Amino acid sequence: MSVEVRNITKRFGSFVALDNVSLRINSGELVALLGPSGSGKTTLLRIIAGLEFPDPGSAQVLFYDDDVTHLPASQRKAGFAFQHYALFRHMTVFENVAFGLRVRPRDKRPAETEIRNRVEKLLRLVQLEPLGRRFPSQLSGGQRQRVALARALAVEPKVLLLDEPFGALDAQVRKELRRWLRRLHDEIHVTTLFVTHDQEEALEVADRVAIMREGRIEQIGTPEEIYEHPASPFILNFLGNVNLFQGRIHEGRVVIGGAEFQATNHVGAPNSGAVAYVRPHDIRLTREQTGQSSLAARILRVNAAGPVVQVELERLDDRSQFGVQLSREFSRQLNPQAGEQVFVELQNLRVFADDYSI
Amino acid sequence: MAGPAISRLTHRSHARHATHDPAWVQWTLTTVALLFLALFLFVPLAAVFTEAFRRGVEPYFAAFRNPDAISAIQLTLTTAAIAVPLNLVFGVAAAWAIAKFNFPGKSLLITLIDLPFAVSPVISGLIYVLMFGAQGWLGPWLADHDIKILFAVPGIVLATIFVTFPFVARELIPLMQAQGNDDEYAAITLGANAWQTFWRVTLPNIKWGLFYGVILCNARAMGEFGAVSVVSGHIRGLTNTMPLHIEILYNEYNFVAAFAVASLLALLALVTLALKTWIEWKHAATHGAEA
Numbered sequence: 001m002s003v004e005v006r007n008i009t010k011r012f013g014s015f016v017a018l019d020n021v022s023l024r025i026n027s028g029e030l031v032a033l034l035g036p037s038g039s040g041k042t043t044l045l046r047i048i049a050g051l052e053f054p055d056p057g058s059a060q061v062l063f064y065d066d067d068v069t070h071l072p073a074s075q076r077k078a079g080f081a082f083q084h085y086a087l088f089r090h091m092t093v094f095e096n097v098a099f100g101l102r103v104r105p106r107d108k109r110p111a112e113t114e115i116r117n118r119v120e121k122l123l124r125l126v127q128l129e130p131l132g133r134r135f136p137s138q139l140s141g142g143q144r145q146r147v148a149l150a151r152a153l154a155v156e157p158k159v160l161l162l163d164e165p166f167g168a169l170d171a172q173v174r175k176e177l178r179r180w181l182r183r184l185h186d187e188i189h190v191t192t193l194f195v196t197h198d199q200e201e202a203l204e205v206a207d208r209v210a211i212m213r214e215g216r217i218e219q220i221g222t223p224e225e226i227y228e229h230p231a232s233p234f235i236l237n238f239l240g241n242v243n244l245f246q247g248r249i250h251e252g253r254v255v256i257g258g259a260e261f262q263a264t265n266h267v268g269a270p271n272s273g274a275v276a277y278v279r280p281h282d283i284r285l286t287r288e289q290t291g292q293s294s295l296a297a298r299i300l301r302v303n304a305a306g307p308v309v310q311v312e313l314e315r316l317d318d319r320s321q322f323g324v325q326l327s328r329e330f331s332r333q334l335n336p337q338a339g340e341q342v343f344v345e346l347q348n349l350r351v352f353a354d355d356y357s358i
Numbered sequence: 359m360a361g362p363a364i365s366r367l368t369h370r371s372h373a374r375h376a377t378h379d380p381a382w383v384q385w386t387l388t389t390v391a392l393l394f395l396a397l398f399l400f401v402p403l404a405a406v407f408t409e410a411f412r413r414g415v416e417p418y419f420a421a422f423r424n425p426d427a428i429s430a431i432q433l434t435l436t437t438a439a440i441a442v443p444l445n446l447v448f449g450v451a452a453a454w455a456i457a458k459f460n461f462p463g464k465s466l467l468i469t470l471i472d473l474p475f476a477v478s479p480v481i482s483g484l485i486y487v488l489m490f491g492a493q494g495w496l497g498p499w500l501a502d503h504d505i506k507i508l509f510a511v512p513g514i515v516l517a518t519i520f521v522t523f524p525f526v527a528r529e530l531i532p533l534m535q536a537q538g539n540d541d542e543y544a545a546i547t548l549g550a551n552a553w554q555t556f557w558r559v560t561l562p563n564i565k566w567g568l569f570y571g572v573i574l575c576n577a578r579a580m581g582e583f584g585a586v587s588v589v590s591g592h593i594r595g596l597t598n599t600m601p602l603h604i605e606i607l608y609n610e611y612n613f614v615a616a617f618a619v620a621s622l623l624a625l626l627a628l629v630t631l632a633l634k635t636w637i638e639w640k641h642a643a644t645h646g647a648e649a
Contacts, residue, residue, distance in 0.1 A: 051543050073546045080547040086540035090562040100548035103558070148544075155548055 002026050003048070003159045003191055006060040010043055010052070010215075017043040018054070019215040025159070027064075028189040030182070032202035035212030036238070041195045044212075045161050048193065049078045063158045079152030079190075083164040085144040087136040093147050094132035097122055100155035122150040125184070142173045146180075153190070162194035166201065174198075178205050199239050203227065211235055229265070233352050236277045243283070243322035245276040245346065246354075254351050257317045259295050263351040273354035280325040282348040285311070285334060294343040297322075299336055304328075311336055313344065406624050409617035421618035429595045430603035430619070433511065437586075437599060438579040441518040445575050449526025450568065454560070456527075457534030458542070471527050474520055482520050483588025486513055509591030514599065517585040522578045529571030530564055537563055566641040570634060577630040581623055 003025045010018040018040045025031045033041040046052040048061060050073030061069045068076050087096050095102075097119045101110055110118065123129045126146040136144055145165055152160060165181070166174040182205050185192060196202050202209045203223040210220040219231040230236045247256035254261045254276050263276070286294065297313040300321070304310075309331040311324045324344070326334070336342065410418055421427055452471060456464060474482060488494050490507040500507060507513045541563060545555040561568075583601040590597040598606065600619055607616035 049547055051547070073543070074549050074551055076547075077549070078547060080544065082540045082544065084540060086544040088541060088544075088559055088562075099545070099550070099558075103545075103548065103550040103554045151544075151548065 002062075002064070003193070004060075004062040005044070005048060006062070007058045008044065008047060008054045008061075009057060009059065010040075010047065010054050016215050018047070021215070021217055023210060023217060023220070025191055025193055027191055030185045030192045030194070030205065030207045032206035032209045033193060033195045033212060034197070034199060034202040034209055034238075036197060038214075039212040040215040041197075041212045042163055045080075045163055045193060045195050048159065049073055049080045049161050050076045051080070077155060077158045079155060079157030079160045081145065081148045081152050081160070081162045081165050083167045085136070085141075085148045085168075087144055087147055087151070089136050092133050092135055093123070093128065093139070094119055096136065096147055097151045097154050099151060118154065119150075122154055125153070125188070126150045140173075141169045142177050145169070145177065149184075153188070157190065160190050160192040162192065164195055164197070166198075167196070174201070181205060203239075211238065213238075230350065233275065233277060236350060241280050241323060242277045243280065244320075245278065245322075245349075246318075246320075247274055247276055247351075248272070249274045249351065254349055256346070257295050257315065259293050261293055261346050261349050263349045265350055274351045275354055276346070276349040276351045278322075278346045278349055280310075280323045281308070282346065283322070283324040284345040284347065285324060285326065285336060286343045286345065287334075289343045290345065294345050296341060297344050298341050299338050301338055302336055304331065309336075313342070316341070403624060406617055406620050409613055410621040412617075413614050417614045418618045418621075421615035422622075424615065426594050426598065427603060427615070427619060430598045430600050431622070433514070433598065434580050434600040436511070437515050437518050438576055440515050441522055441579045442572060442576050444519055445522055445526055446568070446572055448523065449530060449571060449575075450564075452527045453530035453534050453564075456531050457537075458539055468531070471524050474523050479521055479582065479584030480588055483517055483585035486517055486520075486585075486589045508589055509593065509597060511597065513589040514586050514597060517589045518579050518582055521582050521585050522575045525575035525578065526568065526571035529567050529574070533564055533567040534560075566637055570637050570641075573630050573633050573637075577626060580626055 004023070006022045008018050008021045009016070021040070021044060023031075023044070033044060035041045043052060047054050050061075050068070050071060054061075054069075059069060060067060063076065063078075088099065091099070098115050101115050101118065104110075120129065120132070123132055126149055128143060128146055128150070131139065131143065136147065139147065149160075149162075149165075166177050169177065178201050194206075203226070206223060208220060209223055209226050211218045211226065213234055219226060219235055221229075226235065227239060230239065236242050245256045247254045249255075249263070249272060250260075252263070254263050254274060256276060261276070289296070296316040298316060299311060300314055301312040302309065303312075307328075308325045309328060311326060312321065313324060314321050326336075422431075452467065455461070456468060487508060489496055490500060490513065491497050492501065492508075494508075497508075507516070541559050542555050545559045550558065581601060582599075583605075586599055587602060587605075590599065590602055592598060592602060592606065594606070600623060604616050604619050604623075607613075607619065
């Protein structure tokens, strides 16, 4: 019981949008497709919906073990929500939601009272019950996207496909709506795949996250797995701020400048050039040098506006710059000042061989 | 809503708005524009009606009882009744293809749609003479099979279709391109077939643009002179449309009748203008709420 794509390749002219992608979404699961623009995530979504077709070959799209690869979109029963909602502007909210039921062939079309009941139930589900007689132009962006979701759910889709559903909304509404989406999903458990380029959104909402890059899925796993064990520097970079330190791998440890650090994981040959990636909150600041495992640096700037204190530093040996996040409490104790010299200890180093391209 | 309040304040403090010109510039430009309109639009329009009623109401209506006039009006209506629906279908099909799909030769098709606007109507008529005339490419074959196109109703209809082809398509292409395909995709994923998608989603989305295109197309179909004049042959009671009939009456110094029939065309223009304004107002009302 799942939605699955196998060996999907799609070329637009000489551009390879998808390069032999396979992905399985378990029944009732909420999966995020995360990636920068042009990574192929929307194309994959549209292929699953049947709005785009994969290049012929061994490509397969399976809905609950039914092969739908050659089925047109109108017969797949995949609910689709668009970034700009695509509501029918000449119909009321009620009629928008009822559309999927009304276009059914006569023998499969529910009776008018049944349609009415189902639409009202869906409007209740998306908390828009009183707005059924409004037109889309009379709704806010967040309300419109909820109508679009109700409309997609009306046809009892086998899978719900959301293409950057909150991409056109402002930050505050985005946050509210993605939590609402999570609660809705916990309530109705419809198998869902949603596309986003916002890593925060993906990590917060999804059961599993698939990160795409240049037409391939680079890593797939739970948000925690992805955050704790990123498979590549690309993913590290994409998931948020990260500092780079050039160094060498030596007997399982990383040598950076004159200091040695324990690596959390490493990829690449021993005794070769390597890059260590360290998140800003995994760097400790001290005033005294603590043995072999600290680097000397000078503070460039301190920014205390926000939930954490951001400190920008410059290494004394090679003048490379990096950023550190301190808790407000620790910052009060240490009281860092711009211009002073401190020592930094790196923790949780993720080391990749130097030739690993980003 | 701080905008209006601020501009009112600045007016009160006599600060000049960046886009406000001095009063004398505003007045001069407005007067020039109004004078121009009066001279080139209102005066001729008034002249048409004055001339038509110069000898009173009775001769005016007598002009419409003339069998040739009735036949000309009938022919004009018939021509429009054939040309406008055909161009509606062609226009929607062409706009649909251009706006929703990518195919080789698309830009060529767009250029071809504009061709009737670019070519002088007389040339358009001459093309038909070259094709269907006695010395034309298809002339002998048509004569052998006893099919009359030139100097007959089919030629007039063909020329009218050609000249009025761009109106609907040109109106719809930018509209459909701006709307994109998402609405149609949404309908399809909801289980609608192509036919349902067109009637329930695409057509309602373009209805005002389509209506606008159709009334312009109709106005031109009824008023077309050049191309029709070349292919018609000016046979009274048979191949004279209203504009051709007016020309004949005028050349025979039958001014009252000429202007009477002309007033009918002028009325058509006024109705078209009124409809056009109403559509634009209606369109702005539905779209203004959306923004």
